[in-house]
Structure formats: C-alpha cells, structure tokens
Amino acid sequence: MEHRIGVFVCHCGTNIAGVVDVKRVAEELASYPGVAFSTDYTYMCSDPGQNLVKDAIKEHKLTGVVVSACSPTLHEATFRRAGVGADLNPYMVEIANIREQCSWVHQEDKPRATEKAIKIIKTMIEKVKQDEALEPIAVPVTKRALVVGGGVAGIQAALDIANSGHEVILVEKEASIGGHMAQLSETFPTLDCSQCILTPKMVDAAQHPRIKLMTYCEVGDVAGYVGNFKIKIKKKAAYVNRDVCTGCGLCSEKCPSKTDSEFEEGLATRKAIYTPFPQAVPNKPVLDAEHCLYMQSGKCGICAKICPVDAVDYTQKDEFVDVEVGAIVVATGYDLYPIINIGEYGGGKIKDxxxxxxxxxxxxxxxPTSGVVRRPSDGEIPKEVVFLTCVGSRDPEHHKAYCSKICCMYLTKHAMLYKHTVHDGQAYLFYMDVRTGGKGYEEFYQRAAEEDDVLYVRGKVSKLYEEDGKVIVWGVDTLTGQKVEIAADMVVLGLAMEPNAQALELAKKLKIQVNEWGFLSEAHPKLRPVESLAPGFYLAGAAQGPKDIPDAVAQASAAASKVASLFAEKEYHREPIIALVDEDECAGCRVCVSVCPYDAAEFDEEKKVAHIQEAICEGCGACIAACPSGSVTQKNLTDDQLFKMVTAALED
Amino acid sequence: MRLKLSAEVIKGDLVERVAELSGQNLSACYQCGRCSAGCPVVEEMDIVPSEVIRLLQLGQVEPVLDSETIWICASCLQCASRCPRGVEFSSICDALRAIVLRKRLSGSVVDADEVTRTMVSDAPQMGVVGALRKLNG
Amino acid sequence: MKIPYYPGCTLHERALDFDKASRECARALDIELEELEIWTCCGAVFPLTTDSVMDILAGVRNLAYASRLGDKVVTLCSFCYNVLKRANKVMRDDPEKREKANLFLKADTDAREGIESYLKEDYTGQVDVLHYIEMLRDVVGFDKIRERTKADLSGLKVAPYYGCMLLRPKKEMEFDDPEQPQIFEDFLEAIGCDVVDFPMKTECCGGFQIVREEDTAVACSQTVVNSASRRGADVIITTCPLCRYNLDELQKKMEKSVTGFRKIPVIYFTQLLGIALGIDEECLDFSDNYVDPRPLLAEKSLV
Structure with missing residues (x-):
C-alpha cells in the first residue's frame, strides 16, 4: 500500500519554535519516504490548526498523520478526533512529542534540538506506516458503585451516586460510619457542631433505598475491570447478629470488661461489646473478641444471657460476600502520624x-469530659495551653515533607474554643506560616488573634519535657530572635495527616497508584483530580491528600459525578492498544500469565495457549517483554514497528 | 537602618565560601528557628543560630564573622539533629570559624599558651585539644 | 576473647580510673581489651568543614593501626568514638578523601624508618568502630551480664547521661535513637538498677567550652545535673571523661551559686558495672571525683 503521510509541526508559540527550527523540520520531512504533505503552524491545537489537519487529510488523501507537538497525554485525543472528522481512523494519527522530550529540555543547544526533533518525527512516521486501523473495545457496564470508606467523603459520594439513580454499596471497616468527622467538636471557620451536621448525612446514607450499608466489613479480593468489577467483601465476625439486634444497649451496659475507646482516642474506656459512640449508624454493637472475657477464658457470657433477642453469637465467623460493581470510589481517609515517632516531644510518654x-x-x-477542657494527667483545667503546628509535617529530614494543610486552621479553632471555655486561660500557637487558604479562613485566624487573644509565636518548638506537673516547652520567637520557654499545663500537637494504615494494602489490591507518602495518585493533578489512572477507580477525601471537610465533600461529589457519567453510557469504550497472542507461535509456557499485573493474561486449557482478555488488558507490555517465543505482540506497537522506529532514530 | 539587597549582595563570594566550606544548602532553611529553640548555649549568643542563617541568606557575612555566636557553639549537633530541612548549623559555624581562623581575622579565640598553662593539669585532655582545634585552628 | 582497644589520650591521663575499671570489667566478662601497640590522639573533634582531610588523618591513622589487629576496635571516650566512627565513614564513602588520606598515611609510613610499616594496604574503612557499651550488648550480651551480676543494685536510682557525641549525627553514628536512646537503660536494667529517665539526658554538658567560657559550661551542666536530681537520681553515669569532668567538677561552682543545691555523684558506667560484677574495690578508683560516690555506695552496702 502506498503511504501518504502528513506531518504537522506545531510551534506551540515559542515553546517549540523558540528552540527548534520548525520551518526547517517541516521542509526536511517533506522529502522523507512516505510523506505526502508537511507543514508547520503556530498552534496546531487551535481550531484553525485542527482544520489545517482535517483539510490536508482530505486534500492530500492522507493515510496517516504525525502531529509533532506536545505530549500525547495532552492532545492525542484532540488530533485523533480531528482525524475522525476527516474520515481517517483515529489510530492512524500519532503524536511526535517534540516539546517535553525535545525543546523544553534542550534549550541550550538549538541546532541539535532541531536534529533531535527531526529524528523523533521520523520514528513516528515509521510507526504510522505500520499502524492498523483499530476500533475501541466496547465493554458493558454494571451500574452499581462500591464506595470504600464511610467517613464524610465516602458518605457524600454514596449519597450523590445513589441520588443520581444508581445502587451503591458503602463499605466501612469500623462498626459505624462517620469517620473522623464524627469525633470532631466544632468545625472551622463557622464553628458549627460537627456531629450536628454529619449525623443527618449518616442517617440519610443508612436509610437511602439505593445504598447498601456494610459496616464492620473490609474489601477482600478484587477482580475484573472498569464496568465489571467482582469483589469479595469480608464481613468481620461481630459476634452479634446485627440483623436481629435491636440496639437496646443492654449488653454494653452489663459487660464487665473495659478497654480504651478508639473513638475517644484513649481518653475514656469502652466495653468489650460496644457501639463506638451514641449516634453510631448503625446503632448496633460489635464484640471485640480480644477483650471479651468469654472469648478469652470461657467465663462470663453475660451479654448472651441478657440479650432479649438472642443476638449475641460467640461462634460467629468471618463471612464473605461477592458483589459486582461497575465503579469504585476509594475514600479511605487518614490517620494522624503516630506520636511515638516524635521523640523530642516525649514520643507519647508525656500525659499532658x-x-x-x-x-x-x-x-x-x-x-469524656463533657466539653470541659481537662488535662489527662490530673483532670485539672489547664490555664496555659500550647498548640504546635507542623508536628511531623514539612519535615523531609525526619518525617513527612508535605504540608498537612488543615493543622493551622484546626489548631486555631482549638485555641479559640479553648478560650471560649476557659476565659482566663492563655493559648499559645507556634507556627511557621499560618496557612489560611480557604473561604473565611483568614478572617477566622484574625479573629482568634484579635478577639480571643491567642498568642501566635513564629517558631518551631525543639523540645517538650515534663517537670513538676508542667510540660516545659522549648521554643523560639524567630521574629525577635529569642529562645522562648513556657511552662504549659497542656500541649496539643498538630500531627501530620497520613493515609489510613490499611489504605496502602487496599491500594495494592485495587492496583491503583499511590504517591511516595501513600496518598492515592490522581490521573492528572489538575485536569483529572478525582480519577485514578486505572479506569473505574475514583478518589475522594483525605486518602488522596490532606484536606479539610469542604474539600473532601467537594471531591466526593466530583467523584460521584464521574461515576454517574460512566454509568450514563450503555457501554464503556476502552483503548484497543492491547496485547495479542499469536496462537500458532505460543508454546503455552504461561510466563505471560504470571507477569500480567492486571490478570488479563489467562491460559486456555483447551487450546493449551495463552489468551489475553481484551476488556482487562491495559496494554502495559509486560507479557510482550516476558514472552520467550515472541508470540505476544502489542497492537500498533509490534516488534517490527519498534525496530523500524529505532532504526530511524539511529540513522545519520 | 536600611539593607539594600541586590543579586550581588545576596550571592557574594564570601557567602558562597560559607556554603561550600560547610557543605550546607543555605537556601534550604525556611527559618523555623528550631536550631535556636533547642540550642543549649543560645542564651550566650549575640545572634541566634536561625538569625545567623538568615543573615547569610541575605548575603550579610561580615556581622556573622564578627559575632560572639560562632565561638560559643559547642558543636553538640542538637541543631543539626533536629533541623527539618537537614541544615547543619554546627557545620556552618565551623565554616565561619575556619574563615576567621584561616585568615586570623580576629583575636576572639582561645590563647593556646594560656590554656595550656591554666588548664592542662586539670581538664581532660580531650577538652583542651577539642577547644584548641575548634577555637584556635 | 581478645578485642583491639583504643583508649585515647584522656583515658591514659586524666581518666585512668575509667580505663582501669573498663579493662577489669571486660576481663571479668572473659574479654581482653588488647590495646593498640601504637596509637595517637584521635584529634578530639571531627571537622565539620568539607575541605578538611588533614583534620581526619589522626583518626584514620589510628584506624589503620587497628586494622593490623583485627576487624574491630573498641573505644570508650565519646569524643574518640565520634571521631573514629565518622572518620571511618569518610574512608568508606568518600573516594576522593580516601585516596588523599591514604597518600598521607603512606608518606607518614615512609618517613618512619625503623618502625614497621603500619600501612600494609590502603585503609578503606575495613575496621568496625564499636563503643564499649555496644560490645557489652552485642559481643558479651546483656543477659550474660545479668547472670554475672553479684551485687544487689536494686533501689539504686541511676540516671544514664548520653550527652552529644554518642548519638549525633544519627545517620553517621547509628548508635541509638538520638531523642529517646535506650541502650544504657537496657544495660542498667541488666545489672539491676532502678533506671531514672530524665529529660536532659541528651543535652550538652558544655563540652570544650569549659576551656574558653567556664560559665557557659556551668550553665549547661547545671541543667543536666538539676534535671537528673529532680527526677530523684542517686547517681549519674556517663561514658565521656569531659562530661564527667563538667558534670562533676563544676558542681563546685553550682553549690556556691545555688542555695540548697543537692550534689550528685557522676561516675563512669564501667565503674558501676564493676560494682555490679563484684570487682575488687582497688580497681574502682573514685579518688578523682569531686562529688564522692563512696558514701552513697556505702549506704547501699555496695562498697
């Protein structure tokens, strides 16, 4: 077949043309074998630029197009659509990246940058010559979503998806939904009661006809792909038949065994059979086997005896439930960075x-103190309270490099609320920069300093230690250059936010990317902030990065709308650039099956050859590299194509 | 007093020398002041450690070389140990001392004769040797 | 078992008491500290300037001496330990300085006619620098010490003082957590003492500032001594002769300036180990201590 390829060299303003001699590039490639048309233009992605491509395809009867411009992650879709507009198969349109991979990185050597641009384009011309016209793969979509994590982000995402008409399964590992927001006192900058605004949403989620609440459950094995996930959910043994339980609370009341309450952050106790907090949803207890006298020693059994509906069942085992969903929203939330890591602040050994x-x-x-601020050591009301920001945050040398974003604000709130209850108390807040980037936040900070007399001290505290019933603070006021010492009654640490401990494990199971700190990675930091790179996964809340309640809720709604738009189509269209097995060549060694990170490669027991499941394959190429007989190839990226491309790159 | 800043002032040769000799990236310091907050001898200093680094960031080496601070640092490394940005003030201090001592710019150092006369019989040898090496070059 | 031992200047002069107790304790634990046949001062302070090759030579030379005897060298003084360990790391990790230092060592060897060449081959950091307490933990084992302990030290409230040089910089010393170290606590627990945790155990005693500005050293030491005292310590232990000097000797000044000042003895950790192991009192010399620990020890029936 005669190749008639068009080359379109974009100036990208001066981004490319300032370094690469675009005219020369276009001229030189006009005479390259197979090229029927070659030109340059200021902004190829503009409407006139796209029209230029479309018109040239028609006029010169082009069989393939190479747009030489920015990264394909930005405008590949644009130019493929332009190709379709001129009746050219979209997979016959390729991008030669001469911006990120050439002009931006070779500004010091313009002549050689021009040479390199020519070579990059030549490789793509060689590729297009052997490209096949492909069609996207259509897969059916199960219109039911899974939301993992029942904090405010998960609840919001579940409600929004359900309200758009789709079923939702909301999985929460704890006994109740609510997450950390349920623990909060009041919220900045409006000082409305956290539980008062959250509990209605919790109830909505529990009562919504399209939301199936699965508390005390965890996500187990995950299989499938966008639109067609198959997930095993572990229902952890609660030792209470929660379908029968009426939530009367008698069992907790009579249980003789106490342990630290997680909900109260160790400041109070709970029973071995317990509901985490009074407004828990569902308001039904679970039994913590580790602290249950009966489960540990066979003695007691009071809860089973006293339960009016015989809901307590010591023999209960973990159960597994299979569910099928089309999309997954991950809203696994955050933990505080463990205090034990901050040795210079006592590592958790100083009670106050x-x-x-x-x-x-x-x-x-x-x-536990009914809203009266009392310090843990002796229950006294503290008169001098010190609040520390950036504890573990912004410390790449020892802890976390990132800013945890919300600490300046919540510590300001803490100091303010403390002053509202202890009028004669003094609050000090050590900071490096007070970050108030939110609506009404700066005003809130100013109010704390002006009206509530919170003393903001600019400096990072070096050491905390206990002496004579006080916590001695060794700080500094960098604005005056003086070392500062405060004998505080109590110190509050604004510890770094980190992803929930189990979230990393889950991310591995789901095969979605995380950043170096374990926060879920978005597909694009600006343009696709609520999607994972792996299709079908959406991100919400602090699992993706430190954020406050408004941001978490906004992101949850955004993730929900992404799910809704996925569910709006009958089918989902996947890229056809995937692996293909030559069944005549395949020896059935199954290496591909073992290396495939997506479980797309499977072994056909009848034919004794490998088979790639089209709907799952992500086209990563691992099987192709691993196949000893070379019988797996990538569509539109065959070995032969690669050789031709490399040859073109190496030619003088 | 007005400090006139320019690229020339900020990136003077002497600042570059301090950065090179100390092996520290002065720009990494974000002025949290933790070095000053934890320094055991900060009360004796005329310019506290974080301010020394700030002056260097502003290209002001002379006042730092003239300061008492650089002779007071006992090289206990608490500042370096706790710095969130991995800036070692103790090394900056050694570099500043070295600049003075190598040029003999200042008399503000220990006198070897006096030290050996008054101290050697009493103080541990390591203290005398350490002081002479740190404070007398 | 023989282990090469680098005493350093101070243990051969002002801190003979420390050297003696440490050798005796080692012997009682079936270890013979084999002093390097030739050694010099280590330089006392590790240079913090990047261009100093000369300033690490003394440390490197001693390590090269040590490499003739074995693959490790034990030392006691915190300054020596810090300098040797850091100089060793330079020799392991910095090829440019390693090459230069070896050229110096070679010239040094060539100049010493009649003395057997100590440098058979380039020194590349092949010796492991061990602190005595690490030897007790890793070579002897705290369990063995627990078994060998004869004296009943229960009720003796001991505050372990680490100071600076053992712990910092963490990445190079790799000795213990610089904020919440534990090794001396574990040791004290093994010999049956009551361990007193005190917040100033990793703060500076003033170090060599004693030579230039005594008041500074007094202020620093007073912070440390007071902190241990407030937590009820009977005695402070240390492994650094300069810390011992500052914390102990400077109490002379503290008691003059502070009314009601409670003096507290400061002894070397191997002296306490010696007591635990029931070593002959003659080997445990407390005559140099300003605050005499003997009345306390007698009160507890330990001497």
Whole structure:
C-alpha cells in the first residue's frame, strides 16, 4: 500500500519554535519516504490548526498523520478526533512529542534540538506506516458503585451516586460510619457542631433505598475491570447478629470488661461489646473478641444471657460476600502520624501532651469530659495551653515533607474554643506560616488573634519535657530572635495527616497508584483530580491528600459525578492498544500469565495457549517483554514497528 | 537602618565560601528557628543560630564573622539533629570559624599558651585539644 | 576473647580510673581489651568543614593501626568514638578523601624508618568502630551480664547521661535513637538498677567550652545535673571523661551559686558495672571525683 503521510509541526508559540527550527523540520520531512504533505503552524491545537489537519487529510488523501507537538497525554485525543472528522481512523494519527522530550529540555543547544526533533518525527512516521486501523473495545457496564470508606467523603459520594439513580454499596471497616468527622467538636471557620451536621448525612446514607450499608466489613479480593468489577467483601465476625439486634444497649451496659475507646482516642474506656459512640449508624454493637472475657477464658457470657433477642453469637465467623460493581470510589481517609515517632516531644510518654484528635474529644460536649477542657494527667483545667503546628509535617529530614494543610486552621479553632471555655486561660500557637487558604479562613485566624487573644509565636518548638506537673516547652520567637520557654499545663500537637494504615494494602489490591507518602495518585493533578489512572477507580477525601471537610465533600461529589457519567453510557469504550497472542507461535509456557499485573493474561486449557482478555488488558507490555517465543505482540506497537522506529532514530 | 539587597549582595563570594566550606544548602532553611529553640548555649549568643542563617541568606557575612555566636557553639549537633530541612548549623559555624581562623581575622579565640598553662593539669585532655582545634585552628 | 582497644589520650591521663575499671570489667566478662601497640590522639573533634582531610588523618591513622589487629576496635571516650566512627565513614564513602588520606598515611609510613610499616594496604574503612557499651550488648550480651551480676543494685536510682557525641549525627553514628536512646537503660536494667529517665539526658554538658567560657559550661551542666536530681537520681553515669569532668567538677561552682543545691555523684558506667560484677574495690578508683560516690555506695552496702 502506498503511504501518504502528513506531518504537522506545531510551534506551540515559542515553546517549540523558540528552540527548534520548525520551518526547517517541516521542509526536511517533506522529502522523507512516505510523506505526502508537511507543514508547520503556530498552534496546531487551535481550531484553525485542527482544520489545517482535517483539510490536508482530505486534500492530500492522507493515510496517516504525525502531529509533532506536545505530549500525547495532552492532545492525542484532540488530533485523533480531528482525524475522525476527516474520515481517517483515529489510530492512524500519532503524536511526535517534540516539546517535553525535545525543546523544553534542550534549550541550550538549538541546532541539535532541531536534529533531535527531526529524528523523533521520523520514528513516528515509521510507526504510522505500520499502524492498523483499530476500533475501541466496547465493554458493558454494571451500574452499581462500591464506595470504600464511610467517613464524610465516602458518605457524600454514596449519597450523590445513589441520588443520581444508581445502587451503591458503602463499605466501612469500623462498626459505624462517620469517620473522623464524627469525633470532631466544632468545625472551622463557622464553628458549627460537627456531629450536628454529619449525623443527618449518616442517617440519610443508612436509610437511602439505593445504598447498601456494610459496616464492620473490609474489601477482600478484587477482580475484573472498569464496568465489571467482582469483589469479595469480608464481613468481620461481630459476634452479634446485627440483623436481629435491636440496639437496646443492654449488653454494653452489663459487660464487665473495659478497654480504651478508639473513638475517644484513649481518653475514656469502652466495653468489650460496644457501639463506638451514641449516634453510631448503625446503632448496633460489635464484640471485640480480644477483650471479651468469654472469648478469652470461657467465663462470663453475660451479654448472651441478657440479650432479649438472642443476638449475641460467640461462634460467629468471618463471612464473605461477592458483589459486582461497575465503579469504585476509594475514600479511605487518614490517620494522624503516630506520636511515638516524635521523640523530642516525649514520643507519647508525656500525659499532658495530647494529639489534635484527643483535644477534639476534650472539647466535645459528648466527649469524656463533657466539653470541659481537662488535662489527662490530673483532670485539672489547664490555664496555659500550647498548640504546635507542623508536628511531623514539612519535615523531609525526619518525617513527612508535605504540608498537612488543615493543622493551622484546626489548631486555631482549638485555641479559640479553648478560650471560649476557659476565659482566663492563655493559648499559645507556634507556627511557621499560618496557612489560611480557604473561604473565611483568614478572617477566622484574625479573629482568634484579635478577639480571643491567642498568642501566635513564629517558631518551631525543639523540645517538650515534663517537670513538676508542667510540660516545659522549648521554643523560639524567630521574629525577635529569642529562645522562648513556657511552662504549659497542656500541649496539643498538630500531627501530620497520613493515609489510613490499611489504605496502602487496599491500594495494592485495587492496583491503583499511590504517591511516595501513600496518598492515592490522581490521573492528572489538575485536569483529572478525582480519577485514578486505572479506569473505574475514583478518589475522594483525605486518602488522596490532606484536606479539610469542604474539600473532601467537594471531591466526593466530583467523584460521584464521574461515576454517574460512566454509568450514563450503555457501554464503556476502552483503548484497543492491547496485547495479542499469536496462537500458532505460543508454546503455552504461561510466563505471560504470571507477569500480567492486571490478570488479563489467562491460559486456555483447551487450546493449551495463552489468551489475553481484551476488556482487562491495559496494554502495559509486560507479557510482550516476558514472552520467550515472541508470540505476544502489542497492537500498533509490534516488534517490527519498534525496530523500524529505532532504526530511524539511529540513522545519520 | 536600611539593607539594600541586590543579586550581588545576596550571592557574594564570601557567602558562597560559607556554603561550600560547610557543605550546607543555605537556601534550604525556611527559618523555623528550631536550631535556636533547642540550642543549649543560645542564651550566650549575640545572634541566634536561625538569625545567623538568615543573615547569610541575605548575603550579610561580615556581622556573622564578627559575632560572639560562632565561638560559643559547642558543636553538640542538637541543631543539626533536629533541623527539618537537614541544615547543619554546627557545620556552618565551623565554616565561619575556619574563615576567621584561616585568615586570623580576629583575636576572639582561645590563647593556646594560656590554656595550656591554666588548664592542662586539670581538664581532660580531650577538652583542651577539642577547644584548641575548634577555637584556635 | 581478645578485642583491639583504643583508649585515647584522656583515658591514659586524666581518666585512668575509667580505663582501669573498663579493662577489669571486660576481663571479668572473659574479654581482653588488647590495646593498640601504637596509637595517637584521635584529634578530639571531627571537622565539620568539607575541605578538611588533614583534620581526619589522626583518626584514620589510628584506624589503620587497628586494622593490623583485627576487624574491630573498641573505644570508650565519646569524643574518640565520634571521631573514629565518622572518620571511618569518610574512608568508606568518600573516594576522593580516601585516596588523599591514604597518600598521607603512606608518606607518614615512609618517613618512619625503623618502625614497621603500619600501612600494609590502603585503609578503606575495613575496621568496625564499636563503643564499649555496644560490645557489652552485642559481643558479651546483656543477659550474660545479668547472670554475672553479684551485687544487689536494686533501689539504686541511676540516671544514664548520653550527652552529644554518642548519638549525633544519627545517620553517621547509628548508635541509638538520638531523642529517646535506650541502650544504657537496657544495660542498667541488666545489672539491676532502678533506671531514672530524665529529660536532659541528651543535652550538652558544655563540652570544650569549659576551656574558653567556664560559665557557659556551668550553665549547661547545671541543667543536666538539676534535671537528673529532680527526677530523684542517686547517681549519674556517663561514658565521656569531659562530661564527667563538667558534670562533676563544676558542681563546685553550682553549690556556691545555688542555695540548697543537692550534689550528685557522676561516675563512669564501667565503674558501676564493676560494682555490679563484684570487682575488687582497688580497681574502682573514685579518688578523682569531686562529688564522692563512696558514701552513697556505702549506704547501699555496695562498697
């Protein structure tokens, strides 16, 4: 077949043309074998630029197109659509990246940058010559979503998806939904009660006809692909038949065994059979076997005896439920960076040095001190309280390099609320930069300093230690250059936010990417902020990065709308650039099966050859590289194509 | 007093020398002040450690070379140990001392004769040797 | 078992008491500290300037001496340990300085006619620098020490003082957690003492500032001594002769300036180990201590 390829060299303003001699490039390639048309233009992605491509395809009867411009991640789709507009199969349109891979990185050597641009384009011309016209793969979509994590982000995502008419399964590992937001006292910058605004949403989620709430459950094995996930959900043994239980609470009341309450952050106790907090949804207990006298020693059994509906069942085992969904929203949330890592602040050994979540409980009207701020060591009301920002954050040398984003604001809130309950107390807040990037946040900070007399001290505290019932703070005021010492009654640490401990494990199971700190990676930091790179996975809340409640809720709604748009189509169209097995060549060694990260390669027992499941294959190429007989190839990226491309690159 | 800043002032040769000799990236310091907060001898200093680094960031080496601070640092490395940005003030201090001592710019150092006369019989040898090496070049 | 031992200047002069107790304890634990046949001062302070090759030579030379005897060298003084360990790391990790230092060592060897060449081959950091307490933990084992302990030290409240040089910089010393170290606590627990945790155990005693500005050293040491005292310590242990000097000797000044100052003895950790192991009192010399620990030890029936 005669090749009639068009080459379109984009200036990208001066981004490319400032370094690469675009005219020369276009001229030189006009005479390259197979090229029927070659030109340059200021902005190829503009409407006139696209029209230029379309018109040239028609006029010169082009069989393939190479647009020489920016990264294919940006405009490949644009130019493939332009190709379709001129009746050219979209997979006959390729991008030669002469911006990120050439002009931007070779600004010091313009002549050689021009040479390199020519070579990059030649390789893509060689590729297009052997490209086949392909059609996207259509897969059916199961219009049911899984939301993992029942904090405010997960609840919001579940509600929005359900309200758009689709079924949702909301999985939460704890006994109740609500997440950390349920623990908070009041929220900045409006100071509305956290539980008051959250619990209606919790109830909505529980009562929504299209939401199936699965608390005390965990995500197990995950198989399938976008539109067609098959997931095993582990229902952890609660030792309570929660379908029968009426939530009367008698069991907890009579249970003789106590342990630290997770919900109260260790500041109060709970029973071995317990509901985490009074407004829990569902308001039904679970039994913690580790602290249950009966489960540990066979003695007691009071809860089973007393339960009016015989719901307690010590023999219960973990159960597994299979579900099928089309999309997954991951909203696994955050933990506080463990205090044990901060040795210079006592590593958790100083009683009156508390975490921010502990302080939330001390401020909360439903907390262990009924909203009166009392320090843990002796229950006294503290008169000098020091709040520290950036504990573990912004410290690439020892802890986390990133800013945890919300600590400046919640510590400001803490200091303010403390002053509202202890009028004669003094609050100090050590900071490096007070970051108030949110609506009404700066005003809130100003109010804390002006109206509530919170003393903001610019400096990072070096050491905390206990002496004579006080916590001695060794700080600094960098604005005056003086070392500062405070004998505090209590210190509150704004510990770094980190992804929930189990989230990393889950991310591995789901095969979605995380960044170096374990936060879920979005597909594009600006343009695809709520999607994972792996299709079908959507991100919401602090699992993706530190964020406050409004941001988490906004992201959850955004993720929900992405799910809704996926569910709006009958079928999902996948890229056809995937692996293909030559069944005549395949020896059936199954190496491809073992290396495939997506479980797309399978062994056909009848034919004794490998088979790639089209709907699952991501086209990563692992099987192709691993296949000893060379019988797996990538569509539109065959070995022969690669050789031709390399040859073109190496030619003088 | 007005400090006139320019590229020339900020990136002077002497600042570059301090950065090179100390092996520290002065720009990495974000002025949290933790070095000053934890320094055991900061009370004796005329310019606290974080301010020394700030002055260097502003290209102001002379006042730092004239300061008492650089002779007071006991090289206990607490500042370096806790710095969130991995900047070692103790090394910067050694570099500043070295600049003075190698040029003999200042008399503000220990006198070897006096030290050996008064101290050697009493103080541990390591203290005397350490002081002479740190404070007398 | 023989282990090469680098005493350093101070243990041969002002801190003979430390050297003696440490050798005796090792012997009681079936270890013979084999002193390097030739050694010099280590230089006392590790240079923090990047261009200093000369300033690490003394340390490197001693390591090269040590490499003739074995694959490790034990030392006691915190300064020596810090300098040797850091110089060793330079020789392991910095090819340019390693080459230069070896050229110096070679010239040095060539100049010493009549003395057997100590440098058979380039020194590349092949010796492991061990602190005595690490030897107790890793070579002897704290369990064995627990078994060999004869004296009943229960009720003796001991505050372990680490100071600076053992712990910092963490990445190079790799000795213990610089904020919450544990090794001396574990040791004290093994010999049956009551361990007193005190917040100033990793703060500076003032170090060599004693030579230039005594008041600075007094202020630093006072912070440390007071902190141990407030937590109820009977005695402070240390492994650094300069810390011992500052914390102990400077109490002379502290008691003058502070009314009601409670003096507290400061002894070397191997002296306490010696007591635990029931070593002959003659080997445990406390005559140099300003605050005499003997009344306390007698009160506890330990001497």
């Amino acid at each position: 040095v508390v975490t921010s979540l502990q302080f939330e409980r001390l401020l909360s009207a439903s907390g």
